[in-house]
Amino acid sequence: MSSDNAKQSIPYTVPIGPVHPALKEPVMFTFQMEGEVVRSVDFAPGNTHRGIEWMGMRRNPVQIVHLTDRICGICGIVHSLSFARAVEQIAEIEVPPRADYIRIIMHEFERIQSHLLWAGVAAHELGFDSLFYLAWRVREQSMDLIENITGNRVNYAIVQIGGVRRDISDDQRPLIEQGLAYYRGLLDQMKNVFLDDSTIRMRCRDHGLLSYRDAQLLCAVGPTARASGLAMDVRHDYPYCAYGDLDVRPVLPPAEFGGPKGDVYDRIIVRLLEIAQSIDIIQQCLDNLPAGEILWEKKLPKLLLTLKKAQGEAIGRVEAPRGECMHYVRMDGNDAPATWKVKASSYSNLMSWIPMLKGEQLADIPIIVASIDPCMSCTDRVAVVQDGSAGYLTKDELTRLSHEKTRRLIQCR
Amino acid sequence: MNETPHLTPREVIDLYKAEFGAGILDARITERGEGVHKTKGYNIWIRLDKNLLRPAIKKLMDIRFPHFAVIAGNDLGDEIELLYILSVFYGTKFGEYMVTFGIRLSKADLTVPTITDLIPGALLSEREKQEFFGITVTDIPDGRRLFLPNDFPQGVYPWRKDETGIKPEMVRELWTIDRPKDRPVPPVPEKKPVPEEPAAEGTEKKKGGAVE
Numbered sequence: 001m002s003s004d005n006a007k008q009s010i011p012y013t014v015p016i017g018p019v020h021p022a023l024k025e026p027v028m029f030t031f032q033m034e035g036e037v038v039r040s041v042d043f044a045p046g047n048t049h050r051g052i053e054w055m056g057m058r059r060n061p062v063q064i065v066h067l068t069d070r071i072c073g074i075c076g077i078v079h080s081l082s083f084a085r086a087v088e089q090i091a092e093i094e095v096p097p098r099a100d101y102i103r104i105i106m107h108e109f110e111r112i113q114s115h116l117l118w119a120g121v122a123a124h125e126l127g128f129d130s131l132f133y134l135a136w137r138v139r140e141q142s143m144d145l146i147e148n149i150t151g152n153r154v155n156y157a158i159v160q161i162g163g164v165r166r167d168i169s170d171d172q173r174p175l176i177e178q179g180l181a182y183y184r185g186l187l188d189q190m191k192n193v194f195l196d197d198s199t200i201r202m203r204c205r206d207h208g209l210l211s212y213r214d215a216q217l218l219c220a221v222g223p224t225a226r227a228s229g230l231a232m233d234v235r236h237d238y239p240y241c242a243y244g245d246l247d248v249r250p251v252l253p254p255a256e257f258g259g260p261k262g263d264v265y266d267r268i269i270v271r272l273l274e275i276a277q278s279i280d281i282i283q284q285c286l287d288n289l290p291a292g293e294i295l296w297e298k299k300l301p302k303l304l305l306t307l308k309k310a311q312g313e314a315i316g317r318v319e320a321p322r323g324e325c326m327h328y329v330r331m332d333g334n335d336a337p338a339t340w341k342v343k344a345s346s347y348s349n350l351m352s353w354i355p356m357l358k359g360e361q362l363a364d365i366p367i368i369v370a371s372i373d374p375c376m377s378c379t380d381r382v383a384v385v386q387d388g389s390a391g392y393l394t395k396d397e398l399t400r401l402s403h404e405k406t407r408r409l410i411q412c413r
Numbered sequence: 414m415n416e417t418p419h420l421t422p423r424e425v426i427d428l429y430k431a432e433f434g435a436g437i438l439d440a441r442i443t444e445r446g447e448g449v450h451k452t453k454g455y456n457i458w459i460r461l462d463k464n465l466l467r468p469a470i471k472k473l474m475d476i477r478f479p480h481f482a483v484i485a486g487n488d489l490g491d492e493i494e495l496l497y498i499l500s501v502f503y504g505t506k507f508g509e510y511m512v513t514f515g516i517r518l519s520k521a522d523l524t525v526p527t528i529t530d531l532i533p534g535a536l537l538s539e540r541e542k543q544e545f546f547g548i549t550v551t552d553i554p555d556g557r558r559l560f561l562p563n564d565f566p567q568g569v570y571p572w573r574k575d576e577t578g579i580k581p582e583m584v585r586e587l588w589t590i591d592r593p594k595d596r597p598v599p600p601v602p603e604k605k606p607v608p609e610e611p612a613a614e615g616t617e618k619k620k621g622g623a624v625e
Contacts (some may be wrong), residue, residue: 046560054571054579089445097449219481219534230504232480237509238500240445244452244507290449292484315456315498315511328485328498339572343483343498351534 011039011296016365016398018047025376032276033362041357045350048376056340061087061161061307061331062300064340067328069155071342072375074117076152077110078320079327080159085240086316086329087161087337091306093297097290099163100241105176105285106149106158107241107318108278111144112183114321115271115278118373119194122268124227126203127403131193139184142266148172162296162303167288176286183279190275194268195257202409204264208356208368211262212215218351222323223274224372227267234319241318246284251277264371271373308335320345322373326337346375363405366398405409422455423512425476429515432472436462438468439515452507460515463525469514470497470528477501481528484538486546488574492517493546495525520575523548529533547571553617 017028026047032039041394051069056064061083068079081103088095143153150156150166158164168176189202210220215228225232232249235243251273253259253266260266266370297303313330322343330339349372356368420428422442430437439460446453459471473479479499487494497514518525527550529536539550540559547570550556558565570577592603 044559046558046562049560051571057572089443095447100448114483216478216480217533219532232431232503234509236506237503239452239454239507240447242448244446244454245448245450250504286451313458315513317511324480324482326482326498328483328496330487339485339487341483341485346539347483348534351537 005151010034011241014362018044025374027374027376031357031362031365036361036363038357038360038362038365041354042079043350045376051222053340053342056337058336060304060335061337062304063157064337065188066157068342069157069159071344073154074114075110075320075322075325075344076154076156077106077159078318078325079344080156082316082318082325082327082342083239083340084159084161084368085318086314086327087307087310087331089314089316090312090329091161091310093306095163095198095241095296096293097242098167098292099294101285101289102149102164102168102294103159104168104242104246105168105282106146106156106164108282109146109149111278111321112275112301113139113146115275116142118271118321118370119190119268122367122370123194125370125402126200126401127222128200129408132191135190138183140180140397141182143199145176161307163294165295168292173286176282178259180184180279182274184323187272187276187279192270194272197404199410200268201265202366203367203406205369206261206263206265206362207360208267208371209262210352210356213261214355215262215352216289218355219348220323220352221345221348221374222320222373223251223267223270224323224349224352226250226263227260227270229253232324234317234324238317243289246281248277248281267371270361294350295314298301304335307331309333313339322346322375323348329411335356344375346372350374351379361405363401366402419505420476422457425501425510425512426456428476429469429472429479433461433465433469437500438467451559454507454509456511456513456598457497458513458515460517463516463518466497466514466615467514467526467528467531470531471501473499473501473512474531479532481532481535482511483540484535484542486542486572488546488572488578489517492519493523493548493573494518495542497528518548520625524551525549526551527553529554544570546570547577 011032011034014031014033015029016025016031028044030042052067056067060065065080065084068083069076071079116135116139120132123131123135146156147153149168149172150158158166210228212229215230216223229252231250231252235248236250251270253269257269310331311333316327318325325345326343328341329337332338352372353369357365360368426440429440437459441458443456451558479501480503482498482500485496485498494517499512500509501512503509524594525541525548529539536555537559539553540555540557542548543550543556544558544561568577569579571579
């Protein structure tokens with residue numbers, strides 16, 4: 001409360017970022033604050049824009065597939081799958097059914113590890129570090145299986161244009177089954193610790209609200225949209241890979257938890273239930289895994305020649321853990337595509353922050369921002385200046401505020 | 414709002430042709446089936462007159478409120494083509510279609526009306542197209558740069574393929590960049606570079622990883 005500046009007025013401008021309290025990725029926020037309450041929000045991504053599309057437009061599709069692996073460290077498969085599917089449509093390449101099933105198995109393991117990673121981060125934002133360690137410990141099982149199938153923990157490099165680069169052998173199946181059984185046994189415990197905890201409910205219920213209409217108008221996707229009641233899931237709406245053979249329904253917050261309200265709590269519910277759904281999908285894929293080839297063409301020069309001749313445009317679209325991921329590709333008979341546009345799921349979800357954060361408290365910012373599971377590498381940070389001075393609130397301080405709020409609520413120090 | 418029942422892709426195109434007539438320059442459907450059952454997914458591509466973009470999106474909103482995905486763009490030489498990629502009928506089992514509206518802007522007049530009053534979520538995509546293609550979105554509520562840093566040169570548009578695109582001197586070839594000179598001396602002395610072996614006759618010096 002400085003008395004020397006007569007012009008100082010409410011609201012205060014509070015910049016947070018670019019290094020973010022909830023994420024290890026940069027995005028710059030500017031909040032207009034009235035005391036503890038957020039009046040309006042502005043954000044500026046772009047700190048991790050690496051011009052990948054520009055690089056891609058100078059490389060051939062087989063090189064780009066490996067570039068797409070590196071768009072995001074968590075969504076290791078969704079970008080390569082979207083891109084490959086777009087190119088396959090242009091070049092009229094038919095993917096062997098076995099490859100489609102292996103793609104889905106990997107796709108769902110990625111969803112499990114991504115949702116568990118998010119659950120851990122969310123627990124940390126609330127100050128539940130024991131839960132954070134539990135979630136990440138449990139996540140390791142899926143990471144180990146991913147490593148077993150692809151050879152890598154990140155940057156899987158399993159998708160190739162026309163199929164997948166590694167098969168699932170009969171020796172690997174018992175290991176995958178064991179992993180699925182491990183998660184089945186843990187689901188009730190995870191639901192219990194996340195959903196039956198009164199403090200999590202206090203911090204998350206009715207916070208970060210996104211109405212059905214706002215989700216629609218702001219083009220939200222994935223669990224963010226579903227938590228607001230929008231029944232949209234690419235796996236259910238638009239058949240791709242093996243999903244056309246399966247029955248996948250969009251997971252909405254069930255009525256027993258109060259129905260879709262569109263708050264942070266609903267986003268936790270949706271993600272936890274989706275882990276259970278992913279386990280079922282992987283099991284179905286394993287049970288019905290067709291025999292046969294895994295690649296349309298093994299010889300790379302032949303594949304490249306086909307791709308060089310290909311002309312046309314197509315959209316490759318998949319349901320990433322965070323929502324719809326889409327690549328538009330246009331090829332005109334050259335080595336490199338004429339156009340490559342990547343639309344990651346967070347690209348669609350960022351606008352939802354504006355209604356979610358309005359009217360909320362400073363200490364609620366970390367969990368609300370994290371609740372859409374934003375991925376800045378895919379789309380492309382938070383610093384708080386109080387009283388217009390250059391006093392930045394660092395990640396640690398903001399997280400501390402969030403932890404203090406949790407402790408106040410549970411009345412312990 | 415009274416909703417139209419679920420339509421086939423052909424019926425969607427017929428609706429557009431009936432309403433906009435010659436304004437529809439090209440309309441086609443592409444389909445793709447994958448997996449064992451090859452269940453089909455459909456994409457609708459409609460190329461139309463630039464002035465019909467907003468009415469076309471309004472029409473789609475009347476059919477069923479669409480999901481707006483992104484605006485993609487192609488530099489075609491004298492023109493820039495913008496592709497508004499949306500999807501309609503989400504929530505229907507295997508009944509969602511991608512609907513893409515393509516419009517062409519002459520490089521002499523790179524203006525396009527905003528659609529953010531219809532679908533506010535399109536704002537980020539419109540801002541991105543302004544900075545990457547050098548187009549002007551009229552009545553855009555927020556015309557700032559989105560991804561490009563403030564010190565990025567004005568008048569350079571990364572996705573253009575003409576003289577306003579990325580200039581060769583802006584591209585840093587990683588393999589030509591030496592180690593930074595302003596760093597402290599490393600605790601372990603740097604290895605001396607291995608002297609280059611004389612190249613065999615007829616072999617060219619290896620180029621970088623890019624195609625070009």
